[in-house]
Every structure is written in C-alpha cells, then in structure tokens.
Amino acid sequence: MMNRRTLLRSATLLAGGLMLPALPLRAQQAQDAAAPFSFDALIQRAKDMAQAPYEPPMMPDPEIVQQINYQRHGELKFHTATARFSGQPDTGDVKGYPLEFFPLGMYAPKRVRMFVVENGQSSEVHYNPALFDMPADNPARKLPSDAGFAGFRLQEWYTEDDWTKQDWVAFQGASYFRAIGADGQYGLSARGIVINAAIPDGPEEFPDFKEFYIEQQPGGTPDSPVTVHALLDGPSVTGAYRIKMTRGLDRTKGVIMEVEAKVFLREDVERLGLMPMTSMFWFSEYGRDRLIDWRPEVHDSDGLSMWSGTGERIWRPLNNPDATRVAAFGDENPRGFGLSQRDRNFDHYQDGVFYDRRPSLWVEPLAPLGKGAVQLMEIPTDDEINDNIGAFWVPEAPSVKGNSYDLHYRLYWQNTEPFPATNIAQTRATRIGRGGQPGHPRPAGVYHFAVEFDRPEVMKQIPYGVFPDVMVTASNGTVSRTFAEPVPNGNIWRANFDLALEEGQLTDLRMYMALDGKPLTETWLYQFRSDWAFD
Structure with missing residues (x-):
C-alpha cells in the first residue's frame, strides 16, 4: 500500500x-x-x-x-x-x-x-x-x-x-x-x-x-x-x-x-x-x-x-x-x-x-x-x-x-461525486480544538468538534431564527454543549459539540443535523483518540 x-x-x-x-x-x-x-x-x-x-x-x-x-x-x-x-x-x-x-x-x-x-x-x-x-x-x-x-x-x-x-x-x-x-x-x-x-x-x-x-x-x-x-x-x-x-x-x-x-x-x-x-x-x-x-x-x-x-x-x-x-x-x-x-x-x-x-x-x-x-x-x-x-x-x-x-x-x-444528494447538505470541513467555554479555563481531556455543512439549496430552507438540532452519539466518552450556528458569508452551518474522553481512549463518533426530525445533512462519522490531539 x-x-x-x-x-x-x-x-x-x-x-x-x-x-x-x-x-x-x-x-x-x-x-x-x-x-x-x-x-x-x-x-x-x-x-x-x-x-x-x-x-x-x-x-x-x-x-x-x-x-x-x-x-x-x-x-x-x-x-x-x-x-x-x-x-x-x-x-x-x-x-x-x-x-x-x-x-x-x-x-x-x-x-x-x-x-x-x-x-x-x-x-x-x-x-x-x-x-x-x-x-x-x-x-x-x-x-x-x-x-x-x-x-x-x-x-x-x-x-x-x-x-x-x-x-x-x-x-x-x-x-x-x-x-x-x-x-x-x-x-x-x-x-x-x-x-x-x-x-x-x-x-x-x-x-x-x-x-x-x-x-x-x-x-x-x-x-x-x-x-x-x-x-x-x-x-x-x-x-x-x-x-x-x-x-x-x-x-x-x-x-x-x-x-x-x-x-x-x-x-x-x-x-x-x-x-x-x-x-x-x-x-x-x-x-x-x-x-x-x-x-x-x-x-x-x-x-x-x-x-x-x-x-x-x-x-x-x-x-x-x-x-x-x-x-x-x-x-x-x-x-x-x-x-x-x-x-x-x-x-x-x-x-x-x-x-x-x-x-x-x-x-x-x-x-x-x-x-x-x-x-x-x-x-x-x-x-x-x-x-x-x-x-x-x-x-x-x-x-x-x-x-x-x-x-x-x-x-x-x-472533481465531485457523480451522484450527489440534492436534499441534504455535504460536509465542508472538520475542525477540532480544546473544549470548554471560551474565556474560561479549558478542562483537560475535553475536545471541541466543529463540523461545517454546505449546500445552499438545502440550508437556505432553514427559517430565520430557527436552529437545527445536532444529533451526535459517541461509542466512548461523554458528549455535551451541542449546538448549531450559521457561518457568516454563505449558507453554511456549523454543528458544534464537546467530547470528554479518557486519555488514550478510542471513540467512534456519529453526527448529523436535523430539522423537524428529518435529516438535513449527510451522516458524519469520525474515529478519534485523545492522544492524537494536543495534550
């Protein structure tokens, strides 16, 4: 290979x-x-x-x-x-x-x-x-x-x-x-x-x-x-x-x-x-x-x-x-x-x-x-x-x-997948950093995930003032602080969540955004281990 x-x-x-x-x-x-x-x-x-x-x-x-x-x-x-x-x-x-x-x-x-x-x-x-x-x-x-x-x-x-x-x-x-x-x-x-x-x-x-x-x-x-x-x-x-x-x-x-x-x-x-x-x-x-x-x-x-x-x-x-x-x-x-x-x-x-x-x-x-x-x-x-x-x-x-x-x-x-779905948004970026509230001491072993989804014809359907649900599960660790937010300058939305994970522990993450109980995005999967990060 x-x-x-x-x-x-x-x-x-x-x-x-x-x-x-x-x-x-x-x-x-x-x-x-x-x-x-x-x-x-x-x-x-x-x-x-x-x-x-x-x-x-x-x-x-x-x-x-x-x-x-x-x-x-x-x-x-x-x-x-x-x-x-x-x-x-x-x-x-x-x-x-x-x-x-x-x-x-x-x-x-x-x-x-x-x-x-x-x-x-x-x-x-x-x-x-x-x-x-x-x-x-x-x-x-x-x-x-x-x-x-x-x-x-x-x-x-x-x-x-x-x-x-x-x-x-x-x-x-x-x-x-x-x-x-x-x-x-x-x-x-x-x-x-x-x-x-x-x-x-x-x-x-x-x-x-x-x-x-x-x-x-x-x-x-x-x-x-x-x-x-x-x-x-x-x-x-x-x-x-x-x-x-x-x-x-x-x-x-x-x-x-x-x-x-x-x-x-x-x-x-x-x-x-x-x-x-x-x-x-x-x-x-x-x-x-x-x-x-x-x-x-x-x-x-x-x-x-x-x-x-x-x-x-x-x-x-x-x-x-x-x-x-x-x-x-x-x-x-x-x-x-x-x-x-x-x-x-x-x-x-x-x-x-x-x-x-x-x-x-x-x-x-x-x-x-x-x-x-x-x-x-x-x-x-x-x-x-x-x-x-x-x-x-x-x-x-x-x-x-x-x-x-x-x-x-x-x-x-x-360049792109030949059969894109027209009714759900695609993942645009995956970002990982320290978890916890900005402006407060960042707790050890907590990681923040920010996943961006983009497809204007889908995301523009979200009514003004309405925020989609972030549906996330983890095979190990504890998920908290889930919230969605629009990204300025475009029909891009960001799904956010924190993950508390013990040192050296491996977890499989599964997440998507939903509106009125229906999937709004594709399913995002990720495998993460805490010591791959920056502790």
Whole structure:
C-alpha cells in the first residue's frame, strides 16, 4: 500500500524533453504475428492458472535494474512521436489516443507483456531501447534487448499542438492504475485487487497485472472507449479484467471506466478487497502539529464518501493515525463509495503540486454485491510520499480457495461525486480544538468538534431564527454543549459539540443535523483518540 507513489511519480517525469527518433515507427515497435484474442479466452486462462502453482513474473537483470533509481528512471524518455495510435500523417498510423510504454526501473522491476488488439487479433509489442531517449551513462543501456516494459500510459487525443503534453491514464506497478480528473491532475489510484492488507498474521500480497491487451476502435472518435484487458496473477489469486476507459474532448468530465472482472482464488484469503482504491492523507484542517510542515493541508483525498444500500449518505473524514487501523462499514448492496477531494481551495494548500486539483474517485457497482462491508484502511505517515489510505469492498462470506467472483462496476475520476444528494447538505470541513467555554479555563481531556455543512439549496430552507438540532452519539466518552450556528458569508452551518474522553481512549463518533426530525445533512462519522490531539 505504501510503496507505489515513488514509482508513479517517476512515471510523471517522462512527459517532457521529447526527442524525435531516427528509426521509423514500425521498425522500432516490433510485433509478433497476430493471434486470436477474446475476453472469454482470457478468463479461461485465469481459471486454469488458479489450478496451477504460482509462477512469479520475470525480473530481468535485477542488479542493473536496481541501478535505475528515481533520478535515472526520470532520464528515460519515450519517443512520443513513435507512439501507436498517434495518427500522424508520415506514419500512416491509426488515429486515437497515443500509446506509450514505461521502462523498467528500481521501483518497477517486473516485466509486463504488452499486446495490441486489432479486429479480434492480438500482437505482442516487444521492448526496443531505441524507443527511449537514454543518456550515454544511464544504466538502462545495459539492459538486454528483451528486457520488456514496466507499464504504459495514454496521451491525449492527437491534435496539432498539445497531444504530447498530457497523459490521462497510466498502468504501472502491481495492479495499480490511475487517471486524471477534470483539472488534468493525477492523484489517487485504483487497484485491481487487495489481498490481505493490514492483517496481523502476515504481509500484504501484491498481485500483478502480468499482461495487457490494449484495443482502440479503428476510425473512432475521442468519445470512443479505449479497452484494456489485463491478466492478473499472484500467489493467492488470478483474474481477467476488461476496462473500458472513456476520455473525450470535454475534459471537464474527467475519466470514466467500466470494469468487468472474473477473479479466482488459488488460496484462502483473510481480507479480500474488491474494487479497491488507494490515496494519501497526511493532515488537513485538523491533525496538524504546529511545526510539522509549512503548508496548511497536505492530502490527495480528505474523506471517504458512502451511499448505503438503504440510501443513507455518509462522510468519514480521513485520519493519519498512530497505528494502522481498519474501519468496517457493514452494508448490503451499497450504491457506491469513494475517496474524495472535496476541499478545492488553493489557499488551503499553498502548494505548487496542486492538491486542490486532485481527482476524486467514485465506484458504482453495476451488479449487486450482497452483504459485506466498505473497509477503510489508514496507515500512519510522516510525509506525503506514501500512500497510506485504502478503501475497498470486502464480502461477508469467507474468501476460500476455489471461490470465484464476478465483478462489474464503474469508476468515475472527477472533481465531485457523480451522484450527489440534492436534499441534504455535504460536509465542508472538520475542525477540532480544546473544549470548554471560551474565556474560561479549558478542562483537560475535553475536545471541541466543529463540523461545517454546505449546500445552499438545502440550508437556505432553514427559517430565520430557527436552529437545527445536532444529533451526535459517541461509542466512548461523554458528549455535551451541542449546538448549531450559521457561518457568516454563505449558507453554511456549523454543528458544534464537546467530547470528554479518557486519555488514550478510542471513540467512534456519529453526527448529523436535523430539522423537524428529518435529516438535513449527510451522516458524519469520525474515529478519534485523545492522544492524537494536543495534550
């Protein structure tokens, strides 16, 4: 969970400083003869593999690959002009979303096979060092000609001036992939699967997408989907995935992916995470020590949003805890969940890496999930380089050897959640400080929570002089001084309460605002421990 940000950040360095190749496109991207391909056949391969012993992926020349560190990997620049589907007149290539490949490196040492699918036929694309601009002293020059690739990305649709400047999706490392949102910025990632994350009896397993089959429609348009088929393999699991990715020229819509997958277990799994995503949360308007960093907030996502099977809307602000923790939110056939970046005010970050532009990611199940839980994993971090947040669906039934799972879901990489409730307000901010009355001595072990809710079309319905009720419960501790107040300059209301909690005690908080007995806001959940604060 925590080892992929450096790898993906290396990938972003490949976007600039491009040089034209000396060799023509087809000479550089050598391919095998075409062979029939179908998703059904890929599923059968995954099923057969689940009955056979696991074979780890090939890792060419580990001693050389380990020399290709973050800096040296960033020197390796793909010759964008040779990309497949660039549609450039002098190549005679099909017009589409140009396809580029990532080279091997310290943080991406496993060879991944790449295939292009055309008219139901697949052809493997082979590694060639001539595809990359390599400085003369770069250790990658010592790699063999069959070293292979580490992953791939797609550039924006070909236009005269900007197609080389921005990629919009990337697959690299284990089963990780990510896309940009409406503001053209990468942030959090999705994963094919999670196996035994944060269990006490052993390390997490990271299955790999070992083969990719990439298909674009001949004569397609920017709204035509790019279809990626992927073969998953790991010690405990195999799987076949079909991911239809839609970008379009209206970039304000972000990226939408429809995923179909068939997963097979070759071993028992203690925690099986389906439809997973992973992100980073260091600190927000809460959780920041005074001198920890110069910026007000640092995070790719600030909360877990859920739409339960019963229709309840839930918001759980993220934590950077003192130890790895997993929270489970039991449900049956949830309508969706996601990790969101709701705070989009640059002044709240003051950072040139644009955390205010990071996409939110929402998963919409397209087939019933049955009983289980959305699980939220939070890992301690003392820097922004680590992905320390995970969210995924865990089925209620035991995940045992021989089980198979049919998945069908949609991923939305956008600024906001795609199905917002229009009749309740959303959480805008969570603030935590010392409890007690201002102007009086502040009692030890008492904490004040101020949670802001915002949606003008909802909050303006509150009659003048009427104050909503703050409905709050705590699994531990004592709640007092509950009251609501309007925030000046807008239809924002703040729910306030104090919490008295013994030192070191953990509590789960649940709160919403109500008017005339009916919910006015989504349900705010939070997990808090007193020694995370400032005593």
